[in-house]
Amino acid sequence: MLLGHGHPEVLEVIAEQMPHGTTFFTNNRLGVELAEEIVRAVPCAEQVRFLASGSEADMYAMRLARAATGREKILKFEGGYHGMSSEAQMSLAPTRLTNFPEAVPDSAGIPASVAREVLAAPFNDVAFLESLLAEHGKEIAGIIVEPLQRIVPPEDGFLQAVRDLCTRYGIALIFDEVVTGFRLAYGGAQEAYGVVPDVCTLGKIIGGGFPLAAVAGRRDLMDHFDKDAVGADRWLMMLGTLSGNPVAAAAGLKTMEILRRDGAYDRLHAIGERVQGLYTKHLDAAGIAHRIVGHPTLFDVVFTGSEVRNYRDVLAADAATNGRFNKHLRAGGILKSPSKTYPCLALTEEDFEVTESAIAAAVAAL
Ligand SMILES: Cc1ncc(COP(=O)(O)O)c(C=O)c1O
The missing domain is CATH 3.40.640.10 (Type I PLP-dependent aspartate aminotransferase-like (Major domain))
Incomplete structure (x- = not known):
């Protein structure tokens, strides 16, 4: 969507x-x-x-x-x-x-x-x-x-x-x-x-x-x-x-x-990069090892200190932490797929505020 x-x-x-x-x-x-x-x-x-x-x-x-x-x-x-x-x-x-x-x-x-x-x-x-x-x-x-x-x-x-x-x-x-x-x-x-x-x-x-x-x-x-x-x-x-x-x-x-309207994909990239930035800001501040893996239009946080190049690298990451992170995000009002973040063009400033406070609370819980 x-x-x-x-x-x-x-x-x-x-x-x-x-x-x-x-x-x-x-x-x-x-x-x-x-x-x-x-x-x-x-x-x-x-x-x-x-x-x-x-x-x-x-x-x-x-x-x-x-x-x-x-x-x-x-x-x-x-x-x-x-x-x-x-x-x-x-x-x-x-x-x-x-x-x-x-x-x-x-x-x-x-x-x-x-x-x-x-x-x-x-x-x-x-x-x-x-x-x-x-x-x-x-x-x-x-x-x-x-x-x-x-x-x-x-x-x-x-x-x-x-x-x-x-x-x-x-x-x-x-x-x-x-x-x-x-x-x-x-x-x-x-x-x-x-x-x-x-x-x-x-x-x-x-x-x-x-x-x-x-x-x-x-x-x-x-x-x-x-x-x-x-x-x-x-x-x-x-x-x-x-x-x-x-x-x-x-x-x-x-x-x-x-x-096809002017700037749609620029906006989508900017929205995705902003969400990525929120993940990084809070996880870095808490010193939690992670990688943002993907493309600005489709990505996720992977809890690992290593490079992610294929399925086995994802499998070796910390799935339990990922599950807890998703669960706490959901408690904060953000429903995301278990292993993907899909940014969308409809996000408003208010949505970003909710997103950031859910991320902050989820990181605090981790
Ligand atoms: C890459 C990819 N291929 C195929 C499918 C299957 O599509 P559908 O759920 O419409 O059957 C999906 C569904 O998410 C997908 O992500």
């Missing part, structure tokens, strides 16, 4: 749309306009297909990589979150740490056959990826990555190296931009970091708070959703009752229009 909850201009357009229909199943004018705006904004997007959730979008993106390459294996980075499909539940948040590239299921009910087709790699480790691909590169259909993994930023050159390796081995590169899309920059992480994937997934902001997500990518890949373009054998079916529903599309279009 980058604009905050119940933004009046968003409420207005959904109220306008509702009497004309709330879901059509077929493509509709607002959905088409939303797709056109995504194509204008997002570097990899030549075509767009809509779904109702980010989970679905990631599932289809991975299937698309398989359809396009005729290969079966998917590589993901340990700790990366890509929704709820069986593949995505591999090495999402493992407590049993195995040797890479073995991936472990983080949910019951995942068949061993799926587990065998998923490889896990450490985020920010180019050397590991190079040696893994030297051996298995030609078996891998797709690499899926959150360009900013949860809150952990890519080191300089990491995403470009992943891009180059995917090109070298004919692997489809999927950026999961469900969170980063229209947040890190209007064109998402691919604009912010200057690395263009083959396909990306989008969600959250593009539905303006309603259920809507998308797969967007290069035309020759997206053609696999079109039976006439690729033939029945290479086609992958995509259907969903609520996909691209017009209320969500109206909310998303208005949200994106507001984000």
